[in-house]
Amino acid sequence: MGRYNAASKTIAPLYIMKLDNVKKLHQKKYRQELGHCLVEGEHLVLELEKAAQNNPALNASKLYVTPAYQDWSTRFEKQDVTERQMATIAGTKTPQGILAVVPMAAIQPEQNNTLxxxxxxxxxxxxxxxxxxxxxxxxxxxxxxxxxxxxxxxxxxxxxxxxxxxxxxxxxxxxxxxxxxxxxxxxxxxxxxxxxxxxxxxxxxxxxxxxxxxxxxxxxxxxxxxxxxxxxxxxxxxxxxxxxxxxxxxxxxxxx
CATH class of the missing domain: 3.40.1280.10 (SPOUT methyltransferase, trefoil knot domain)
Incomplete structure (x- = not known):
């Protein structure tokens, strides 16, 4: 019970996560195995960056961007990909060209049991x-x-x-x-x-x-x-x- 517990999982470090593994994050079993999830699109990435201001653990996220977003200013590590590569890892039919891979253990705000x-x-x-x-x-x-x-x-x-x-x-x-x-x-x-x-x-x-x-x-x-x-x-x-x-x-x- 509680927040996502990564302690018993094999978390794939983002610096060695291949694009094939990023694509797998659309499936629950691989999200659990790799300990990360996908956040796709400009609006959601902006929300992620806003949340990271109050939750530093989210700074471990990594962006994948096409040339259209190569000048995107971000607090996260950023990797350039081609539009063709983006099409293979994105979940939407016409991807915007920007997505983030986020550690699930960091994504949830601190619990407040008074709520x-x-x-x-x-x-x-x-x-x-x-x-x-x-x-x-x-x-x-x-x-x-x-x-x-x-x-x-x-x-x-x-x-x-x-x-x-x-x-x-x-x-x-x-x-x-x-x-x-x-x-x-x-x-x-x-x-x-x-x-x-x-x-x-x-x-x-x-x-x-x-x-x-x-x-x-x-x-x-x-x-x-x-x-x-x-x-x-x-x-x-x-x-x-x-x-x-x-x-x-x-x-x-x-x-x-």
Whole structure:
């Protein structure tokens, strides 16, 4: 449980990492094996550099740039590549010509256990996680806990959809749902029969649990957590809200 732990991994030093290995970082097993992930595109690299101002460990990142970005001023080590080489290591069809390889052990902000938490149980969609992280970064004051079996937050699709929020939101990985009662005094969840989010009790929670996009959170788990149910009022013309939308509305209500 906790931040990415590189202690038991064989971390490939960036100065000897070949382009073939950089390309492999699109796959989770190689990210775990090599201890690095990809950050692609001008905006995300700028967010990475901004985060490195407060997190010096990120200065171990390395940039790969095409001739269009050869004059890019950066705090990171930089390697020139051809446009053809960039096309082989980038994950987008039309790469901008700049990407970074980042040590995963450095990417997460320091933990702050006084913050409220959003707990995501076995969520699978990279876009959902990225959007949730982006909202948490916007509103602030909330960290993100991910259960075992959830989508990898270092997946390039998560990083892209988070618009760089992954560098700013405190995260814990592989947090068992069974450990929540010993860590949090009052846990809230969403349920069609719950009290409205405007209830004062909603803001009193210090952990909010959200489930898998298709299955939600098992009922027996919610009962064991003694989770307080709340609902997002609506006219009910559709069955439910998208997971990311539900989280975003909940955090907005909590912070306003």
């Amino acid at each position: 409220a938490a959003v707990y995501l149980h076995e969520i699978q969609d990279p876009g959902n996680l990225g959007t949730i992280l982006r909202s948490l970064a916007w509103f602030g004051g909330v960290r993100c806990l991910l259960s075992p079996g959830s989508v990898d937050p270092f997946n390039p699709k998560v990083i892209r959809s988070s618009m760089g929020a992954v560098f700013h939101v405190p995260m814990e990985l592989d947090v068992s749902i069974d450990t929540l009662p010993e860590r949090f005094a009052k846990i809230g969840c969403l349920d069609m029969d719950g009290e409205p989010l405007s209830s004062p009790e909603f803001k009193a929670c210090d952990c909010y649990i959200f489930g898998n996009e298709a299955r939600g959170v098992p009922r027996d788990k919610l009962e064991a957590l003694n989770a307080k149910p709340f609902t997002i009022p609506g006219v009910g013309l559709i069955e439910s809200l998208n997971l990311a939308t539900a989280v975003n509305l909940s955090i907005y209500e909590r912070q306003r």
